[in-house]
Amino acid sequence: xxxxxxxxxxxxxxxxxxxxxxxxxxxxxxxxxxxxxxxxxxxxxxxxxxxxxxxxxxxxxxxxxxxxxxxxxxxxxxxxxxxxxxxxxxxxxxxxxxxxxxxxxxxxxxxxxxxxxxxxxxxxxxxxxxxxxxxxxxxxxxxxxxxxxxxxxxxxxxxxxxxxxxxxxxxxxxxxxxxxxxxxxxxxxxxxxxxxxxxxxxxxxxxxxxxxxxxxxxxxxxxxxxxxxxxxxxxxxxxxxxx
DNA sequence: CCATTAAAGGTCA
DNA sequence: TGACCTTTAATGG
Numbered sequence: 688x689x690x691x692x693x694x695x696x697x698x699x700x701x702x703x704x705x706x707x708x709x710x711x712x713x714x715x716x717x718x719x720x721x722x723x724x725x726x727x728x729x730x731x732x733x734x735x736x737x738x739x740x741x742x743x744x745x746x747x748x749x750x751x752x753x754x755x756x757x758x759x760x761x762x763x764x765x766x767x768x769x770x771x772x773x774x775x776x777x778x779x780x781x782x783x784x785x786x787x788x789x790x791x792x793x794x795x796x797x798x799x800x801x802x803x804x805x806x807x808x809x810x811x812x813x814x815x816x817x818x819x820x821x822x823x824x825x826x827x828x829x830x831x832x833x834x835x836x837x838x839x840x841x842x843x844x845x846x847x848x849x850x851x852x853x854x855x856x857x858x859x860x861x862x863x864x865x866x867x868x869x870x871x872x873x874x875x876x877x878x879x880x881x882x883x884x885x886x887x888x889x890x891x892x893x894x895x896x897x898x899x900x901x902x903x904x905x906x907x908x909x910x911x912x913x914x915x916x917x918x919x920x921x922x923x924x925x926x927x928x929x930x
Numbered sequence: 931c932c933a934t935t936a937a938a939g940g941t942c943a
Numbered sequence: 944t945g946a947c948c949t950t951t952a953a954t955g956g
Contacts, residue, residue, distance in 0.1 A: 846932065876948065877948075886933085887933060887934075889932095889950085890932065892948095892949060892950060896951090908940080908949075
């Protein structure tokens with residue numbers, strides 16, 4: 688028995704934790720102090736949910752460290768990954784578009800550190816804090832745009848293109864430089880990728896194996912490194928259709 | 931071109 | 944060891 692996540696307030700939360708993050712970057716020290724004092728901080732293990740689809744949206748969150756997978760459950764009980772959220776972003780901000788329940792589950796892809804506030808403070812933040820609302824809406828807009836792009840891809844592209852593009856997006860959004868390329872910074876399985884691209888884990892596995900043989904990527908269990916981004920870009924745009 | 935099914939080997943706690 | 948991850952092959956829409 689180990690690594691039990693306990694809810695607790697960490698002792699020394701410095702104002703610098705938030706002062707560089709867009710939703711709070713226009714605020715002075717005193718305001719940020721107030722915001723932090725109203726927050727609850729918590730660490731989550733990888734694989735645990737911060738909040739779940741359908742539950743009342745009681746709190747909103749700022750991801751300080753880690754990665755979160757936004758997941759929806761289908762009629763048959765399967766999960767599909769909608770998008771990934773990197774640290775420094777707000778999440779659980781359903782209130783911004785008038786929802787009273789969370790529209791999706793937020794699952795930690797890695798160990799994560801999160802600040803949260805009771806939802807009744809949302810209106811206070813929007814009213815009192817310069818730049819907060821625009822940044823929140825910008826975040827929502829970006830996510831909506833990303834989901835839109837995927838809908839278009841799924842409707843118009845072949846599986847190979849979709850997987851290549853998904854990989855490129857993850858690389859640019861969460862990539863970390865390593866010696867032989869750029870590694871996606873959190874554990875991701877064939878299953879996860881297949882959910883993102885509306886295909887099966889077997890097809891993803893076959894594609895990745897092929898790309899690895901050609902030297903485009905390297906992969907270990909739950910880890911993928913892109914070695915040749917340009918080749919993937921080409922793959923992602925090539926229409927291998929008879930003309 | 932791609933999903934499904936089945937089977938087997940690998941990895942991790 | 945058991946649960947989870949990955950690959951490969953066969954089959955069929």
